[in-house]
Structure formats: structure tokens, C-alpha cells
Amino acid sequence: MPHGKHGIYLLLIVFTILHLFACSLDIAVAFDDSGKTAVYYIRLDQKVKNGVYETDSLTMVPADEDYRRLSFRKLVIKGRINPASKTDPLTAAKHDALEWLLLKEGVKSIRNKSQRDLNNTYEESVISYEGYFRTPYKILAQGYSKDGAVFNIDMEVDFAPMSYPPEWSLRYIRKKLNDSVAYILSLFH
Numbered sequence: 727m728p729h730g731k732h733g734i735y736l737l738l739i740v741f742t743i744l745h746l747f748a749c750s751l752d753i754a755v756a757f758d759d760s761g762k763t764a765v766y767y768i769r770l771d772q773k774v775k776n777g778v779y780e781t782d783s784l785t786m787v788p789a790d791e792d793y794r795r796l797s798f799r800k801l802v803i804k805g806r807i808n809p810a811s812k813t814d815p816l817t818a819a820k821h822d823a824l825e826w827l828l829l830k831e832g833v834k835s836i837r838n839k840s841q842r843d844l845n846n847t848y849e850e851s852v853i854s855y856e857g858y859f860r861t862p863y864k865i866l867a868q869g870y871s872k873d874g875a876v877f878n879i880d881m882e883v884d885f886a887p888m889s890y891p892p893e894w895s896l897r898y899i900r901k902k903l904n905d906s907v908a909y910i911l912s913l914f915h
Contacts, residue, residue, distance in 0.1 A: 764861040765790050767888075770828040774851045784821055784828075786859070793901035794894055795858045795886040802866065803827045805879045809870065815877040816868065823881050828855035833888045860884035 767789035772782045789795075805823030812818040832855035840849050866880040889897060 764788070765792075766859045766861075767792060768824060768828060768832075768857055768859050770825050770832070770855045772853045772855075774853065776848050776850075782825070784825060789858060791901075792858070793897045794889050796889050798858070798860055798884040798886040801827065801831065801883055801885050803881050803883060805881070807877050808875065809877040812877075816879065819868070819877050819879040820881065823879055824859065824883075827859075827883070827885060828857055831885055831887055832857040856888045858886040858888065860886070 765788070766786045769785045770782060771785070773780045803823040803826060805819035805821070805826065807815055807818045807822050809815040835854045835856070837852045837854070838849065839851075840847065842848075860883070863884070864882040866882055868877075868879045870877055
């Protein structure tokens with residue numbers, strides 16, 4: 727290990743090179759109306775029992791520091807709902823648009839389980855679609871159809887799919903290296 731002033735410079739150069747190697751090209755900074763960073767992990771779970779669709783649920787949680795995402799890109803998505811069945815058609819149409827986005831662009835995974843009762847065997851599957859959504863988003867168009875039977879929305883969003891699990895360990899190491907280099911560089915400011 728080098729000693730003295732030259733050793734510190736050598737370490738600084740090594741950490742800088744590691745930082746450049748490990749640095750992600752994507753900067754996940756977005757602001758919502760409150761001015762806070764707003765990146766969300768979103769997942770759509772569809773439950774199927776014995777081949778029959780039962781329910782679905784959309785989950786959104788803050789995920790500013792998540793290392794598992796790929797690069798964001800802008801996409802235009804559309805949502806449609808029957809306004810008679812919803813109290814807030816705008817929110818329901820946004821959720822519909824996000825669900826279609828996940829179905830088309832999200833990473834798909836399936837969990838199966840088989841159970842047996844006294845006389846019956848049933849199979850239950852949960853199909854998950856995952857990705858990341860960044861605010862702010864832009865509403866391009868919204869409104870009812872001519873006959874008023876459908877409420878439509880067109881949105882422009884930033885979306886990043888989740889990386890596949892075999893990539894997670896490398897992405898985790900890259901994030902830790904980035905954090906370490908940033909901390910070391912902050913000591914010199």
C-alpha cells in the first residue's frame with residue numbers, strides 16, 4: 727500500500743475510476759407538486775384461481791434509491807374506464823393507464839401454488855408486472871367519449887422496467903460503489 731500524499735492521490739484516482747465505471751447513466755430526479763423526489767415502484771398483481779381470473783391490485787411505493795431499475799424513457803399511455811362505475815373517473819383512468827403500461831412494458835413474474843382439500847385440488851397463480859414510474863407526468867388529453875359512455879385519458883410518463891433478478895447483485899455492488907465514492911469525495915469538499 728502506498729504511503730503519504732501520493733497514496734492518497736492514488737486512492738482518489740482509483741475511487742474516481744471505479745465511480746465512473748459504476749456510475750449509472752440514469753439520474754432519477756423528478757419533482758412532484760411538493761418539490762420532493764418522486765420515483766415509485768409499481769406492481770400489478772393479477773390473481774388467477776383454477777384458470778379463472780379473480781382480482782387484481784395495483785401497488786405504488788416510493789423507490790427513489792432502488793438499484794434494480796433500468797433507464798427511464800418517455801412513453802405515452804392511454805386509460806379508459808366506464809365513468810358510471812367510478813366516483814372519480816380521472817383517478818380511475820390514470821390507474822387503468824398505469825395497469826396497461828405495466829402489462830405492456832413491465833417485467834413479468836409468476837408465482838404458483840397448488841393446494842389440496844379433502845376432495846378438491848386447486849391451483850392459484852399470481853402474475854406480477856413490475857416497473858418504476860417517475861413524476862411529474864403530463865396529461866395530454868382527457869375527456870368523455872361523444873356518447874359519454876367512456877372516460878379517456880392520454881398521459882406522457884417516464885417509465886423504467888425492473889432489471890431481471892440475475893442482474894441485481896451487480897447493480898447492488900455498483901450502487902454501493904457509487905455511494906462510497908460519493909461519500910469519500912464529499913470529505914474533500
